[in-house]
Amino acid sequence: MDQFTINLLFVGASFALYIGIAIWARAGSTSEFYAAGRGVHPVTNGMATAADWMSAASFISMAGLIAFTGYDNSTYLMGWTGGYVLLALLLAPYLRKFGKFTVSEFIGDRFYSPTARMVAVVALLVASLTYVIGQMTGVGVAFGRFLEVSNELGLFIGAGVVFAYAVFGGMKGVTYTQVAQYCVLIMAYTIPAIFISLQLTGNPIPGLGLFSEHQASGQPLLQKLDQIVTELGFKEYTAHHGDTFNMVLFTLSLMIGTAGLPHVIMRFFTVPRVADARWSAGWTLVFIALLYLTAPAVGAMARLNITEQFWPNGTDAQAVSVETIDSDPAYDWMATWEQTGLLGWEDKNGDGRIQYYNDASPEMQERAETEGWDGNELTNFNRDILVLANPEIANLPSWVIGLVAAGGLAAALSTAAGLLLAISSAVSHDLIKGQLNPKISEKGELLSARVAMAAAIIVATYLGLNPPGFAAQTVALAFGLAAASIFPALMMGIFTKVNNKGAVAGMLTGLIVTVIYIFLHKGWFFIPGTNSFDDSDPLFFTIKSTSFGAVGALLNFVVAFTVSGMTEDLPEAIEELVESVRVPRGAAAAQDH
Amino acid sequence: MSDQKSQSAQAQKKSDTDYWKANLRIIMISLVIWALVSFGFGILLRPMLSGISVGGTDLGFWFAQQGSILVFLVLIFFYAWRMNRLDREFGTEEE
Structure with missing residues (x-):
């Protein structure tokens, strides 16, 4: 059997598994379907959230960026995991206590302002759409390879599949499908890494192999890698080359962006109790860490293998x-x-x-x-x-290559479809029904959701052909946008008494300044060639557009506090809301006992 | 009667305020550690740790690529455990 057939077999089998589980789970009752997440153990919920979270950026793109840059790209590793600490300590338990279902609902209620809710919706749309562009880049790479066609054709086919997947409900909300996706994804990532780690170091755990001895040379693996790349004139792998200020800001942007992206936060709204929200964040990070502790080993070992092949x-x-x-x-x-x-x-x-x-x-x-x-x-x-x-580079058996195909597609498709669903519900539910036309019929709402989804995928596919960066870099821009707009508003909503005017002014400042800064460097609406600056020589100090989210967040905080300080105090009812969100008591009944 | 009621409401309010202060203190300590292992050991303080070698490189590299992630995990589980205990101390847990 040739590799092409084996790949198709693995991809086909994994999809049959997801669909099978979805059908089996739906056969229960509709109320179970809607209550996905409730009554689910924090460990299971953590696994499902991890599958939801890890996308083409984590699976397909991140190790490659680490491999060719080395230490400097550790930002992705720290940034995308450190955000969970913020999520667990600063947001998840309180948002669960609040007990609504979406991020924009919380912002609308806490800041007693439909305007605040609208600004939050727009910010979520901008961040999610940018995120989808990054996913489409990864989808193009994966489909191009496994159907053995050009990257462009792969992207078009992938876009069709993502659209169909999302229209069918994306199998979202069905926790067990996501658990299956997580299992496929993590096996696909770690099994080849284990093989390669054994080949190179004899250590079956890739994360430990990275710091072990390279058997062929008897040197530590990383020392061998440093030596071989510098001999070819490349920069030393383990050394720090970029500027430190930028590295700190980039890491911070990814961290606070993680805690500001709606599709992950939403999962903590629906756990049974406040205590579970705390545990769930921990379990989610356990399952994410399995991939993230392996990724630096994948990067370093691949770099060594490639160099030695040439x-x-x-x-x-x-x-x-x-x-x-x-x-x-x-x-x-x-x-x-x-x-x-x-x-x-x-x-x-x-x-x-x-x-x-x-x-x-x-x-x-x-x-x-x-x-x-x-x-x-x-x-x-x-x-x-x-x-x-x-x-393939490491000459692993063909079934391993087929497994990686299935894993890459699982990562890219699940997140892309989830984001499209978030975009379509934000447009139809929050924007059209909530604001523009509250009397819209259910049919009209559904239709507008589909139209929004189709529009989003067309835009994302077009921009995915000429992406503003590699998958993980584009996704990093999305995190910057979420960091600058959503995270500060959520945090101030819980920890401070900032009022409606402050929140709106803060979110608008953070979002607009960050969007403009990104467009100035990556092209207006990401259209290539329309940029006035380049990330190698950025406009503001040495801050690259990928790192600007942290600056946007800072501006958001400063403006919000200033405006809020100059305007009136919080109404008493909202002050009580803030007090009640801070204490878990009464979460289930949402009132006193 | 109503006097007693407002007294107990006040006591409740005081206890909730103390609970929140205790929570903020735990968050603060956790976030200091969070920043220390990532921005500190992983990036800014890496040159200071360059003398400590780990598998062919230095400790700062390990913190940047793996160590910080492991500490993040410990922090989240510690916070969940500590807060659930705090909830019981102050009687703020869910029924």
Whole structure:
């Protein structure tokens, strides 16, 4: 059986499993369906939330970004997990006590203002749409590879599948489908990592293998990696190269963005008790950590494997020959990925070998001169292909490659569909029914939801063709937007007595300033070529657009406190609401005993 | 009668305020640790920890890639456990 058939088999089987579980779960009763999350054990709920949360950015993209940059991209690891601490300590228990179902409802009630609710809805829409663009990038990579077509065609097919998936309800709200998705996703991520860790270090736990000895050389793995990449003129893997200020801000943006994105917060509204909201956040992070502790090992080991494939006899000997790439089955992955247009190599100097090195490094230019090289010949290696190509690069059995296919698609599709559902319900329920046309019929509401979903996917597909960055980078922008607008409003709603005017002014400032800053650097509405600045030389100090969310959040807080201080105090009823949210007592009945 | 009622309401209010203060103190301590392991050990203080080597690199690298995540986990579970105990101390738990 060839690899293509095996991939289809695994992807098909995993989808049959999700659909089967969805049908089995729905057969119960409708009330059970709506109460998904209630009466579910915090461990199960944590697993489902982890599946919901981990998307193409975590699964497909993140390890690739770490692999090619090293230590500096630890920001993703710390940022996307550290946010759960904020969520568990600052938001989840209080939002559960409040007892409504959406983030914008809380903001509308707490700030006793339909305007505040509208601003929150708009902020959620902007952040979610940006998030979907990142997902579509990942969907394109995954479908392009597994259907063995170009990245663009893969993106179009993927968009169709995501749309169908979301229209059918995306199998959301059915906790057990998500549990199944989590199991597929985590096996697909860790099994190849275990194989590779065993090959390289003999340690079956990838997270520990990363800090173990590289068996072939007898050196610690990371030391070996540092050595081999610097010999080719690349930056040392474990060292810090970027600027520290930016790294801190970027990490902070991802953390507070995590605690400000609606689709994760919502899950804590529906746990049975306040105490469960606290535990659930912990269990969610346990299941996320299984992937996140493995990801740095995947990145480092893949980088080592790739480099060694191009320099099979060491970096000071001859590079791999074109003939070997064409004939040796160990290099088959290069041909399959070339089809997607995301990998490219070219024998520039015509010596029959592919030299992979950093042609911007002065020492390497010297060496190139003496050896007759004509620049780096691995001309294109899209970071987003690394995780999916990884098992092929390491020559793992074909069933492992098929499993990774299923896992990548599970991660991308579930989150993309979930976000589309959030977007469509925000438009139809919060925006149209809640504000523009309260008398809309149920049919009209449903239709507007579908139209919003279709519009969102068309926009996301168009921008996904020319994304503002690799999947995880685009998703990071979404986190910046959520960080600048939603998180501060939620936190001030619980911990301070900021009033309606303060909250509205704060959210608007945070959102608008951050959106403009991102558009100035990434192009207006992410349309390529319309940017006036570049992240390599940003407008404001050294702050890149991906790191700006933390600045936006700070502005949000400052403006909110200033405006609130200059205007009237909270009404008594709202003051009582704030007091009651702070104490778990009476959560179930939502009133005194 | 009504006097007694308002007295107990006041006592309740005082106890809720104390509960909230205790909660804020626990949150503060937790967030200091949260920032210390990630922004501190992982980024800003990494040069100071460069002498402590861990598997071919230094402690700061480990904190940035794995250590901080493990500490985050401990923090969340500690907070859940501590707050559930605090709820019982102040009688603020759900029935």
